[in-house]
Each structure stands twice: as C-alpha cells, then as structure tokens.
Amino acid sequence: xxxxxxxxxxxxxxxxxxxxxxxxxxxxxxxxxxxxxxxxxxxxxxxxxxxxxxxxxxxxxxxxxxxxxxxxxxxxxxxxxxxxxxxxxxxxxxxxxxxxxxxxxxxxxxxxxxxxxxxxxxxxxxxxxxxxxxxxxxxxxxxxxxxxxxxxxxxxxxxxxxxxxxxxxxxxxxxxxxxxxxxxxxxxxxxxxxxxxxxxxxxxxxxxxxxxxxxxxxxxxxxxxxxxxxxxxxxxxxxxxxxxxxxxxxxxxxxxxxxxxxxxxxxxxxxxxxxxxxxxxxxxxxxxxxxxxxxxxxxxxxxxxxxxxxxxxxxxxxxxxxxxxxxxxxxxxxxxxxxxxxxxxxxxxxxxxxxxxxxxxxxxxxxxxxxxxxxxxxxxxxxxxxxxxxxxxxxxxxxxxxxxxxxx
Numbered sequence: 001x002x003x004x005x006x007x008x009x010x011x012x013x014x015x016x017x018x019x020x021x022x023x024x025x026x027x028x029x030x031x032x033x034x035x036x037x038x039x040x041x042x043x044x045x046x047x048x049x050x051x052x053x054x055x056x057x058x059x060x061x062x063x064x065x066x067x068x069x070x071x072x073x074x075x076x077x078x079x080x081x082x083x084x085x086x087x088x089x090x091x092x093x094x095x096x097x098x099x100x101x102x103x104x105x106x107x108x109x110x111x112x113x114x115x116x117x118x119x120x121x122x123x124x125x126x127x128x129x130x131x132x133x134x135x136x137x138x139x140x141x142x143x144x145x146x147x148x149x150x151x152x153x154x155x156x157x158x159x160x161x162x163x164x165x166x167x168x169x170x171x172x173x174x175x176x177x178x179x180x181x182x183x184x185x186x187x188x189x190x191x192x193x194x195x196x197x198x199x200x201x202x203x204x205x206x207x208x209x210x211x212x213x214x215x216x217x218x219x220x221x222x223x224x225x226x227x228x229x230x231x232x233x234x235x236x237x238x239x240x241x242x243x244x245x246x247x248x249x250x251x252x253x254x255x256x257x258x259x260x261x262x263x264x265x266x267x268x269x270x271x272x273x274x275x276x277x278x279x280x281x282x283x284x285x286x287x288x289x290x291x292x293x294x295x296x297x298x299x300x301x302x303x304x305x306x307x308x309x310x311x312x313x314x315x316x317x318x319x320x321x322x323x324x325x326x327x328x329x330x331x332x333x334x335x336x337x338x339x340x341x342x343x344x345x346x347x348x349x350x351x352x353x354x355x356x357x358x359x360x361x362x363x364x365x366x367x368x369x370x371x372x373x374x375x376x377x378x379x380x381x382x383x384x385x386x387x388x389x390x391x392x393x394x395x396x397x398x399x400x401x402x403x404x405x406x407x408x
Contacts, residue, residue: 003018003019004016004017004018004054005017005018005019005051005062007051007060007062009053009055009056009058009060009228010058010060010174010175010176010177010178010221010222011053011056011058011060011177011178011222011224011228011229011231011232011235012053012055012056012058012178012228012231012232012234012235013178013235014053014054014055014056016053016054016055017051017052017053017054017060017062018051018052018054019049019050019051019052020050020051020052020059021048021050021059021213021216022048022049022050023048023049023050023213023216023217024047024048025045025046025047025048026045026046026048026217026218027040027043027044027045027046027218028043028044028046028068028069028217028218028219029217029218029219030217030219031069031070031219044068046063046065046068046218047061047063048061048063048216048217048218049061049062049063050062050216050223053228055231056225056227056228056230056231056232057225057227057228058222058223058224058225058228058231058232059204059207059216059222059223059225059228060221060222060223061216061218061221061222064175064218064221066175068218069173069218069219084247084248085247088246088247088251089116089119090119092198092246093116093119093120093123094123095255096120096164096166096198097120097123097124099163099164099196099255100124100127100163100164100196101163102124102126103126103127103128104124104127104128104163104164105127105128105130105160105161105162105163106120106127106128106129106130106162106163106164106166107130107131107132107151107156107160107162107164107165107166108129108130108131108132108165108166108167108168109132109133109151109165109166109167109170110132110133110136110167110168110169110170110173111131111132111133111136111137111146112133112136113136113137114131114136114137114141114144114146116166116168117129117130117131117144117146118141118144121142121143121144125142125143126143127143128143128145128160129143129144129145130144130145130146130147130160130162131144131145131146131147132147132149132150132151132156133146133147133148134148134149134150135148136148153180153183153184153186153187153188154183154186154187154190155187156187157184157187157188157190157191157195158187158190158191161191161193162195163196164195164196164197164198165184165195165196165197165198165258166197166198167197167198167199167200168198168199168200169200169201169202171199171201171222171224171232172201172202172220172221172222172223172224173219173220173221173222174222175221177222177232178232178235178236181197181199181232181233181236181238181258182235182236182237182260184197184236184258185236185237185238185258185259185260186260186264186268188258188259188260189259189260189261189262189264189265190265190268193259194257194258194259195257195258195259196241196255196256196257196258197238197255197256197257197258198253198254198255199233199253199254199256200251200252200253201224201229201251201252201253202215202220202223202224202250202251202252203224203225203226203229203245203249203250203251203252204223204224204225205225205226205249205252206249207223224252226243226245226252229243229252229254230243233254233256236258237258237259237260237261238254238256238257238258239256239257240254240255240256241254241255241256241257242254242255277389278389280389281386281389281390282314282315284389284390285315285386285389285390285391286315286316288390288391289315289316289317289321289322289359289391290321292357292359292384293321293322295356295357297355297356297357297381298324298353298354298355298356298357299322299324299355299356299357299358299359300324300325300326300350300355300357300358300359301317301322301324301325301326301342301358301359301361302325302326302327302328302347302358302359302360302361302369303325303326303327303328303360303361303362304325304326304327304332304335304336304337304342304344305327305332305337305338305344306362307361307362308325308327308337308361308362309337309338309339309340310361311359311361311386312325312337312339312340312342312361313338313339313340317340318340318341319337319340319341319342322340322342323342324342324345324349324353324355325337325342325343325344325345326344326345326346326347326349326350327344327345327346327347328347328369328372330346332344332346333345333346347372347376347378348376350378350379350380351376351377351378354378354379354380355380356380356381356382357380357381357382357383357384358373358380358382358383358384359383359384359385359391360383360384360385360394361385361386363385363386363387363399363401364401366383366385366394366401366402367401367402367403369383370383370394370395382395383395385397385399385401387399387401
C-alpha cells in the first residue's frame with residue numbers, strides 16, 4: 001500500500017500505520033482558555049494528522065508534540081456531572097473498594113480535582129489515598145494526600161506499596177501509554193509483588209461506523225479502540241481480571257494485575273552488573289595505560305577508527321602520551337583519530353620504529369592482526385587487549401579470543 005506510514009503505535013508498539021483522519025490545523029480544544037474573542041482567534045494551530053495502527057487499530061496523531069500542550073499553566077476543561085456519569089463513578093468507587101483491604105493504600109495517577117479519591121476516602125475512612133498530578137492541587141486533606149508531581153513507577157511503587165493504582169482518562173494523553181504501563185509493571189516486579197490497577201480511557205469503537213470526528217482534537221493524541229486497549233494491556237504483560245465498557249460504550253476499562261516477568265529482572269540485574277564493572281574498568285585500564293605511557297620501550301595502538309577510536313576516547317589516550325597509532329588499512333594513513341587527534345600511520349611504520357607493546361582494542365580482530373604482525377615481521381614484545389575490565393596479554397592471557405594456532 002502506497003499510503004502506509006512508518007509510525008510507532010503508542011498502544012502496541014507496531015510500526016506500520018495508515019492515514020485515518022486529516023483534520024488540518026486546529027487550536028487546542030480543552031486547555032487554551034482564551035479570555036477574549038481576539039485571543040481565541042489568534043490561538044496557535046496544530047496539525048491533526050491521525051493515523052491508525054494496522055495491527056491493533058489504535059488511532060493516534062502522528063504530528064503530536066507534547067511541547068504544544070501546556071498543562072502546566074492551564075488545566076483540562078472537562079465537566080460531566082450528569083446522572084448516568086455520576087452513577088457510573090459511584091459504582092466504580094464501590095468496585096475499587098471491594099478489591100482492596102479495609103485500610104487500603106490507593107494511588108491515583110492524574111488526580112485532577114481529586115473528587116474520585118475524596119469519594120473513596122469518604123466511603124472507606126482510615127486508608128491512605130495518594131494522588132499524583134504535576135499540574136493539580138497538592139496538600140494533605142484527612143486521608144487524602146495530593147502530590148503535584150509525576151508518578152515515577154520505580155520510586156513510588158516501592159515507597160507506597162499501593163493496593164491498587166488508578167489511572168482514569170490519563171493514558172490517552174501520554175505519548176507512549178504502553179511504555180508507562182510497562183514501567184509500572186517493572187516497578188511492581190522490583191518490589192516483589194503483583195500490583196492491581198484500574199485503567200480507564202475513552203473508547204472510539206464507533207468512529208469508523210458513525211463517521212463522527214469530534215473526538216479527534218489535538219490534546220487527545222491517542223484514541224483507544226477496544227482492540228487497541230486490549231493490545232496495550234497485552235504488550236505491558238497485564239493479567240486482565242475484567243474488561244468492560246461503560247457510559248453507553250464510550251468508555252473502555254479494565255481491572256488488571258501488573259507485574260513484569262522475572263526474566264526482565266534478570267536482564268536488569270545483568271545490566272547493572274555490566275554498568276558497575278565498566279565503571280571499575282575505567283580506572284583499572286586507565287591505570288594500566290598510564291604505566292604503558294611511561295614505558296621507555298614505547299607503545300602503539302592498532303586501529304585508528306571505529307572500535308579503536310572509541311577505546312582511545314573512553315580511556316583518554318591523548319596524542320601527547322600515545323602518539324603512535326597504526327592501521328592495517330593504507331587508505332586511513334594521513335587521517336586523524338576522531339576526538340584524540342593522532343595522525344594514523346600505515347602499519348609498516350612499525351617495521352622501522354618498533355615498540356615494546358601493541359594495544360589492539362578490537363578484540364574480535366586480534367587473532368587476524370597477530371597473524372598479520374607475524375607475516376609482516378613486525379616486532380612487539382607483547383600484544384594487549386581489553387578483557388574483563390583489564391588489559392591482558394593476547395598470547396599468554398586467559399580470554400576467549402585466541403585460536404589454538406595463535407599460541408605458536
């Protein structure tokens with residue numbers, strides 16, 4: 001299809017979408033708050049370029065830029081106190097409280113005017129009801145604590161150990177709602193527990209069928225269908241307890257359990273181990289290189305670009321202490337190492353200017369480089385590579401890059 005677009009779906013992460021709605025340019029619809037007719041007419045306009053994910057049917061504005069939505073200065077003008085909606089809220093509060101302990105810890109992400117949390121607290125006093133909204137009210141009012149800050153899953157799940165997290169009409173405003181849910185699930189896994197969540201968004205299943213367009217304005221960059229809402233839950237690893245529609249099917253919601261798989265925690269552990277090891281190696285290898293720079297026998301670094309250039313920049317191999325850089329590629333001779341500035345010489349320079357030590361940063365090529373050195377009659381007392389946070393002797397050291405024939 002010639003109209004296919006490469007855009008990352010905020011709900012499921014798929015990368016192919018097709019044009020859905022071209023709304024031209026419109027001003028902000030809910031948070032502009034113009035104070036005069038002239039101000040209203042002069043409001044900046046933003047592109048409405050809605051596309052639909054071909055995998056999960058999610059509808060989203062490919063031209064959306066969160067920087068154009070100043071929630072920090074103007075709240076979202078949303079008002080609905082109709083009988084049906086009020087009854088839905090009362091029923092929802094009862095169902096939330098039915099799933100939590102007698103003295104619960106309830107976290108609401110995007111508490112707005114805090115009426116939902118206040119309703120929970122009035123029905124179940126003695127609990128802890130914490131709301132997060134960077135642009136909302138703050139303070140403590142009885143059992144209700146309002147924080148004017150973002151909810152940070154890794155920190156706040158551990159701090160509060162909530163019995164349930166509530167996110168109502170928030171996910172459709174996020175640039176990547178699936179990423180947000182995945183972060184909450186990972187925070188729950190790091191805390192060693194399952195985390196119950198209630199998630200609610202507007203549902204646009206009727207859009208294609210009824211051809212209505214009023215849902216498609218700039219602030220609502222994401223428009224969930226039932227299918228895309230379900231796909232988002234699946235992509236976040238959620239175990240869905242109940243999926244339901246409300247308010248004449250204009251809302252889709254779910255009670256779901258969030259927790260990342262144990263394998264994700266193992267990857268995180270391995271990553272932290274690598275990070276700490278490389279922090280230590282910076283000092284260990286840096287110390288070894290300082291000793292080499294002081295060796296009157298001389299040192300040369302083999303390779304002037306790519307991995308070798310990365311090695312020299314990481315470990316501070318400046319041109320004053322390490323002036324000799326050679327390369328097997330004759331075409332690189334006469335050019336300079338990015339960042340550190342040494343002139344790159346062709347490898348034959350070492351035949352007339354031998355050095356005691358060769359440092360070969362690209363370990364995976366070291367065996368071939370050793371063969372080349374021997375073939376060309378280049379002398380070097382030792383050849384060092386980086387391995388396990390140290391500089392080790394390629395021929396005598398313990399590492400996985402040597403072949404049996406290299407020991408000869």
